[in-house]
């Protein structure tokens with residue numbers, strides 16, 4: 071791949087991103103996390119966010135998903151949407167546009183599953199796909215395939231995951247994140263509470279996503295996993311500016 | 314029939330104006346009647362005067378009658394179809410005294426019929442006026458207690474709720490069980506309570522050649538159905554409106570298509586059915602029609618009914 | 626990139642009760658299919674705002690426009706009263722906090738659901754009944770209770786009946802004031818699940834007032850945080866809850882355990 075190819079295939083481009091928390095409940099304390107951060111990730115590429123605890127890895131990932139609102143800068147995402155394609159700034163787009171990008175383009179696997187009362191595991195996984203208009207039966211079939219690969223026994227598919235173990239919940243969460251073939255995938259320690267066998271499944275899933283052209287940004291505590299999936303490491307400890 | 318001008322010189326009983334009400338009150342009520350005729354089915358509020366009868370005895374109907382009656386009129390008064398119940402007799406006597414008009418029991422001879430809870434069996438004709446006594450003019454009242462809301466529902470023709478009450482009937486009884494005060498749409502615009510007449514009489518209101526006036530004394534409302542106006546009983550496509558029907562014919566006159574009252578004959582469950590319209594029944598018998606009941610029983614019945622009247 | 630026109634547009638809405646500003650200069654847009662949550666402490670003006678938006682309280686100032694079918698964005702307070710009332714029983718739904726205000730307690734459950742159909746001219750008993758059955762099933766009410774009056778239903782059943790009664794005319798926009806208020810937790814969960822499903826399945830737009838941030842998290846795409854009649858913060862629900870900026874929002878979020 072040439073440099074030019076890489077550039078033309080960029081899927082996400084972060085420009086001069088700055089994030090500072092102001093904690094009003096603690097007397098207005100200011101907590102600078104990063105400043106003027108820039109990063110570009112190409113389709114088919116996986117970038118691992120790196121740095122010690124508290125360096126801002128999760129904060130950056132959440133900012134890419136527009137879960138956090140950065141103070142300055144842009145998060146451009148290449149989005150092929152209902153109303154035409156193009157670059158959308160997740161840090162500035164109106165809410166309904168952000169939701170559309172989240173539906174179609176950017177998937178996010180959080181560190182912990184947010185359990186929804188009464189919804190069985192199968193439907194939690196199928197939901198994002200169904201929301202895109204895929205018939206429920208097809209979405210459920212895909213959900214079952216993923217849950218199966220992640221070694222969730224079929225007997226559990228009909229249960230709401232509230233009572234699942236931490237690792238089981240995390241695997242449901244991962245299945246949900248991989249249900250749609252998002253062009254951009256954001257993964258926050260997806261393998262943290264998994265055993266070696268399931269870690270390997272997740273590594274495979276990431277490889278497959280890259281192979282179909284997904285840009286992946288992830289946080290991987292496990293060196294082995296990181297080395298297996300990431301082309302590049304982005305070190306957050308160097309990004310703390312005078313925000 | 315003539316609508317006579319006020320005849321203040323002819324106060325029949327000392328201290329009373331012709332037909333009891335003072336002329337100013339009559340004018341006010343007549344204006345309300347005109348408005349009611351102009352907007353069929355719409356309830357026109359009026360400033361009612363007290364009548365020498367308690368509410369529930371037809372004061373609303375009496376005020377309407379008093380306001381329209383003239384010397385040339387002939388009055389018939391019925392209560393539940395009968396000319397000879399206490400209420401009917403009192404009202405008839407009242408107008409006979411205060412307006413000196415002739416009274417009759419024959420529907421065809423009357424120019425004004427004041428009624429409580431029935432429409433006579435003999436068809437009404439052009440030029441006649443039927444005045445209904447109205448206990449509760451608001452058909453929506455039981456469903457919507459808020460007066461302002463009821464008025465809005467009329468103003469905006471929002472009558473879904475009335476349909477709900479018929480729905481409830483069918484859900485509970487398998488059919489529309491409402492058999493009195495069965496709601497009607499007048500001229501395809503206003504929902505109207507036909508007063509507690511049996512739904513048997515509803516079709517008589519439709520396209521009727523006579524003018525129909527309604528007076529509610531307690532609620533101080535007047536409404537009207539002008540001659541030849543469409544009056545449609547509410548229903549569902551799959552539960553169409555139907556009138557009451559009897560297996561029996563009138564035991565006295567043999568009439569097959571009249572509204573029948575059940576009469577208990579003894580304490581062993583013996584009963585018979587007779588026309589509720591007493592004059593209609595009598596006339597048929599005078600014409601020689603006979604029911605399956607013997608002449609003797611008919612006499613006994615007449616005596617019993619007469620006794621009732623005295624007791625009431 | 627062009628944005629489709631909103632379903633509801635609110636500009637500078639103010640509602641004064643004497644010297645008290647229950648709503649102060651509120652502006653926002655709601656798009657088709659969006660669920661907006663309104664959160665804030667007691668007395669912050671949430672119900673007042675909902676009443677103004679749903680054509681039930683004329684605001685002191687400001688404009689509320691709704692995308693009427695076939696007419697586009699229209700000032701709802703410029704409509705005649707019958708037009709507004711028609712809107713409320715057809716294209717809109719209102720789920721009241723107290724089911725007593727939103728149901729006819731003396732009419733059977735089936736009749737409660739059928740009323741809106743009859744109000745728009747349905748006159749076939751069998752068809753009305755089938756549709757009512759359909760909706761009672763959708764909100765998981767026992768069909769055996771269809772002819773019972775809601776007077777004796779539990780709070781959760783009454784709330785579900787209210788929802789069925791409102792959704793039967795397939796409204797595009799539903800206003801809900803504390804739909805899970807006063808219900809115990811397990812009943813709440815069931816109701817929330819139901820609402821979530823219906824909102825998605827029917828592509829409903831909704832404005833939901835709640836003081837429960839967990840309810841907001843589960844149902845709302847976007848949040849509006851109110852304090853003293855003012856909107857102090859708005860944004861995507863997860864943004865507002867996970868990265869609150871306004872001091873009041875931070876206080877609100879930090880004072881509940883985990884949402």
Ligand SMILES: Nc1ncnc2c1ncn2[C@@H]1O[C@H](COP(=O)(O)OP(=O)(O)OP(=O)(O)O)[C@@H](O)[C@H]1O
Nearest residue numbers: 091101103122123124125126127128129130867868
């Ligand atoms: N919502 C928030 N509000 C306030 N401060 C926050 C918030 N989220 C993160 N922070 C702060 O921002 C800094 C970066 O946190 P972040 O979670 O991004 O670190 P991290 O690199 O992911 O750490 P770890 O490896 O432990 O997960 C920390 O000081 C954290 O306390």
Ligand SMILES: Nc1ncnc2c1ncn2[C@@H]1O[C@H](COP(=O)(O)OP(=O)(O)OP(=O)(O)O)[C@@H](O)[C@H]1O
Nearest residue numbers: 642645647665666667668669670671672673674836
């Ligand atoms: N009709 C009214 N007349 C006078 N003041 C009113 C009226 N309605 C509401 N208010 C006042 O306006 C303010 C906002 O009331 P509102 O009912 O909108 O609050 P809310 O946010 O819904 O509160 P809660 O969470 O307790 O239901 C309150 O101070 C209330 O007392």
Ligand SMILES: [Mg+2]
Nearest residue numbers: 127128129289
């Ligand atoms: Mg982290």
Ligand SMILES: [Mg+2]
Nearest residue numbers: 671672673802
């Ligand atoms: Mg309130």
Ligand SMILES: [Zn+2]
Nearest residue numbers: 563566588594
């Ligand atoms: Zn007879």
